[in-house]
Amino acid sequence: MQHRVPLKAIQAFEAAARLSSFALAAEELFVTPSAVSHQIKLLEDQFGVQLFHRVHRAVVLTDSGRRYAEEVSAAFARIDLATRELGRTEKSDILTVHATPSFATQWLMPRLARFSSLNPDVDVRLNASTDTVDLVAETVDIDIRYGMKRLQPAGTMVLTFPPETIVPMCSPALMNGPHPIRTPDDLVHHTLIHSEVCLVGWRDWMRQHRKVKLDISRGLRFDRSFMALSAAVDGLGVCLESLLLAQRELETGRLVAPLGLDGPKVQGYTFNLLKARAELPKIRNFQDWLFGELEKASA
Amino acid sequence: MQHRVPLKAIQAFEAAARLSSFALAAEELFVTPSAVSHQIKLLEDQFGVQLFHRVHRAVVLTDSGRRYAEEVSAAFARIDLATRELGRTEKSDILTVHATPSFATQWLMPRLARFSSLNPDVDVRLNASTDTVDLVAETVDIDIRYGMKRLQPAGTMVLTFPPETIVPMCSPALMNGPHPIRTPDDLVHHTLIHSEVCLVGWRDWMRQHRKVKLDISRGLRFDRSFMALSAAVDGLGVCLESLLLAQRELETGRLVAPLGLDGPKVQGYTFNLLKARAELPKIRNFQDWLFGELEKASA
DNA sequence: AACCCACATGAATTGAATTCACCTATAAGG
DNA sequence: CCTTATAGGTGAATTCAATTCATGTGGGTT
Numbered sequence: 001m002q003h004r005v006p007l008k009a010i011q012a013f014e015a016a017a018r019l020s021s022f023a024l025a026a027e028e029l030f031v032t033p034s035a036v037s038h039q040i041k042l043l044e045d046q047f048g049v050q051l052f053h054r055v056h057r058a059v060v061l062t063d064s065g066r067r068y069a070e071e072v073s074a075a076f077a078r079i080d081l082a083t084r085e086l087g088r089t090e091k092s093d094i095l096t097v098h099a100t101p102s103f104a105t106q107w108l109m110p111r112l113a114r115f116s117s118l119n120p121d122v123d124v125r126l127n128a129s130t131d132t133v134d135l136v137a138e139t140v141d142i143d144i145r146y147g148m149k150r151l152q153p154a155g156t157m158v159l160t161f162p163p164e165t166i167v168p169m170c171s172p173a174l175m176n177g178p179h180p181i182r183t184p185d186d187l188v189h190h191t192l193i194h195s196e197v198c199l200v201g202w203r204d205w206m207r208q209h210r211k212v213k214l215d216i217s218r219g220l221r222f223d224r225s226f227m228a229l230s231a232a233v234d235g236l237g238v239c240l241e242s243l244l245l246a247q248r249e250l251e252t253g254r255l256v257a258p259l260g261l262d263g264p265k266v267q268g269y270t271f272n273l274l275k276a277r278a279e280l281p282k283i284r285n286f287q288d289w290l291f292g293e294l295e296k297a298s299a
Numbered sequence: 300m301q302h303r304v305p306l307k308a309i310q311a312f313e314a315a316a317r318l319s320s321f322a323l324a325a326e327e328l329f330v331t332p333s334a335v336s337h338q339i340k341l342l343e344d345q346f347g348v349q350l351f352h353r354v355h356r357a358v359v360l361t362d363s364g365r366r367y368a369e370e371v372s373a374a375f376a377r378i379d380l381a382t383r384e385l386g387r388t389e390k391s392d393i394l395t396v397h398a399t400p401s402f403a404t405q406w407l408m409p410r411l412a413r414f415s416s417l418n419p420d421v422d423v424r425l426n427a428s429t430d431t432v433d434l435v436a437e438t439v440d441i442d443i444r445y446g447m448k449r450l451q452p453a454g455t456m457v458l459t460f461p462p463e464t465i466v467p468m469c470s471p472a473l474m475n476g477p478h479p480i481r482t483p484d485d486l487v488h489h490t491l492i493h494s495e496v497c498l499v500g501w502r503d504w505m506r507q508h509r510k511v512k513l514d515i516s517r518g519l520r521f522d523r524s525f526m527a528l529s530a531a532v533d534g535l536g537v538c539l540e541s542l543l544l545a546q547r548e549l550e551t552g553r554l555v556a557p558l559g560l561d562g563p564k565v566q567g568y569t570f571n572l573l574k575a576r577a578e579l580p581k582i583r584n585f586q587d588w589l590f591g592e593l594e595k596a597s598a
Numbered sequence: 599a600a601c602c603c604a605c606a607t608g609a610a611t612t613g614a615a616t617t618c619a620c621c622t623a624t625a626a627g628g
Numbered sequence: 629c630c631t632t633a634t635a636g637g638t639g640a641a642t643t644c645a646a647t648t649c650a651t652g653t654g655g656g657t658t
Contacts, residue, residue: 004328005378005379005382007307008306008645008646010378021604021605022604022605023604029303031646031647031648032647032648032649033604033606034605034607034647034648034649035646035648036605037605037606037607038606038607038646038647039647041606041607042646047382047385047386047388048386049385049386049391050391050420051391053580054606056603056604056605056654056655057602057603057604057605057654057656058604059604059605060578060579060580062391062392062420062581063581064385064388064390064391065391067381068381068382068384068385071378071380071381071384072378072381074377075374075375075378076374078370078374078377079304079309079370079371079374080303080304082366082370082371082374083304083309083346083367085366085370086346086348086363086366086367087346087348089346089348089363091363092349092350092362092363092364093361093362094362121349121361280359281352281354281359281361282361282362307615320635320636321635321636322634322636330615330616330617331616331617331618332635332637333616333617333618333636333637334617335636336636336638337615337638338615338616340637340638353636355624355625355635356623356624356625356633356634356635356636358635358636
């Protein structure tokens with residue numbers, strides 16, 4: 001294996017140098033003193049440099065030996081440390097995903113356990129914030145953003161999510177309450193919940209429903225979709241949101257879409273990553289899994 | 300040998316990580332790809348951490364693998380460097396001796412070859428200056444000083460030289476010239492050569508020869524003994540110097556002691572070294588050799 | 599003077615590392 | 629679509645580097 005450096009011999013030398021004794025080195029390495037002696041002789045012969053003075057029944061480093069031992073000890077210490085660190089490692093990969101708070105809360109979090117069980121060796125870390133992150137500078141592998149595409153730094157790859165449908169949603173109690181919601185006109189009796197960042201708002205919805213006259217200046221306003229959805233679940237009014245984010249609430253019946261599941265389609269979310277890292281298995285796997293899940297939902 | 304860290308396996312891993320290929324690593328290490336595969340599997344199994352992703356017919360580091368490879372590569376690079384440095388080494392020990400210019404020139408230099416041939420593995424470096432050197436701070440193993448003993452820093456060991464005899468000396472031509480020198484009185488016809496740093500000067504010599512009236516204010520003055528001796532060799536006058544420093548000139552006949560080899564004895568030279576390093580073979584050997592040589596001369 | 603301990607050394611032994619032979623999977627190419 | 633070539637995986641066989649064993653050496657210690 002090692003036609004380069006006689007690692008075994010160096011290891012024996014390092015221990016002997018550190019302990020100033022072949023016998024103690026042998027003990028540390030669980031071999032006989034003879035083995036240590038042989039290895040060190042090998043090293044000395046190979047390089048033609050005496051490393052130890054043999055003085056009576058002790059050994060003393062030569063100057064060359066001391067210099068060499070210092071370097072080699074430091075190097076082994078580093079290897080030891082890194083190896084102990086490695087032994088402490090649980091997962092072999094760390095995948096850091098950054099996403100908008102709404103996508104993280106409404107979509108990712110409930111599904112992440114599935115990804116983790118499919119990829120047990122990946123330790124997923126989820127960061128949620130409205131800030132844009134710098135993929136190059138920060139330890140973020142993937143950033144899931146919402147909204148108009150901005151200019152990306154070179155080396156960034158942007159994948160657009162499949163279209164999501166935006167529809168009015170409310171709690172079942174509200175839909176079947178004193179002012180039932182069956183047609184767009186029924187909305188006039190209800191509080192509108194506005195999501196400020198959503199690409200489609202009530203104003204846009206109204207353009208598709210010219211006959212309905214709603215006062216879009218009234219109602220509740222939130223700057224995060226998950227807050228609008230939460231308000232709708234609590235029966236505070238009717239929100240206009242993406243089916244993507246409401247999927248879980250619709251499945252569990254905490255929200256209903258009183259006017260059906262058709263509506264304007266947008267492609268607001270993007271999957272951002274560095275080209276150079278796109279083929280890393282952990283990233284590729286996450287990407288494939290995520291788009292697979294999105295596919296599944298729309299199918 | 301290695302119940303601690305599987306060095307062979309780490310070495311295989313390092314090469315594979317650096318080259319991103321088991322096959323190339325195998326080539327570099329002069330083994331078959333199979334050997335590399337086995338070793339890396341060993342490493343992964345031993346620590347229960349996957350180091351490489353096997354993706355089709357290539358390997359890609361995991362995050363853990365990459366972290367580990369960085370550390371391990373750096374450590375091996377250091378070992379490689381130190382080992383190449385070691386291979387370049389000629390002598391296993393470097394002995395740096397500092398001495399007064401006179402002792403270095405007159406006594407040490409001519410004898411150093413003998414020491415070197417007795418100790419072929421020691422690379423002797425001789426520094427000569429009038430400065431006192433700091434044994435702790437500088438890379439000087441031994442300092443040979445002349446003159447009154449000063450306060451030494453803690454940890455310093457001072458060995459005093461055996462007594463040296465101070466006698467008048469001159470060139471044979473001068474002794475046997477127009478004003479032959481047979482008795483102390485004959486000196487009145489000759490130039491006196493003064494060594495300013497010598498512990499015994501003409502003034503002291505006169506105290507032992509009350510009858511002789513010499514004008515000690517006249518003559519040549521040097522601040523280094525070797526210059527005084529050189530002037531005497533050149534026939535410029537009569538110097539009062541240590542037989543120790545003149546030994547070579549007396550043996551070769553370039554100097555003679557017209558009034559005999561008896562005279563005042565002083566112990567001016569000291570052999571200074573650090574206690575902590577006194578038992579280093581190179582130092583001990585030099586000390587033993589030097590005092591042995593001094594002994595031999597006085598015997 | 600006898601003993602002891604730490605290291606040295608050559609031959610014998612062993613077992614970790616390597617090779618061998620065969621297998622798998624996939625990208626490229628016809 | 630099928631073939632081919634390639635990089636790596638794997639278990640058994642093999643080998644040789646590393647280790648042990650037996651013995652020797654020398655200089656302190658009692």
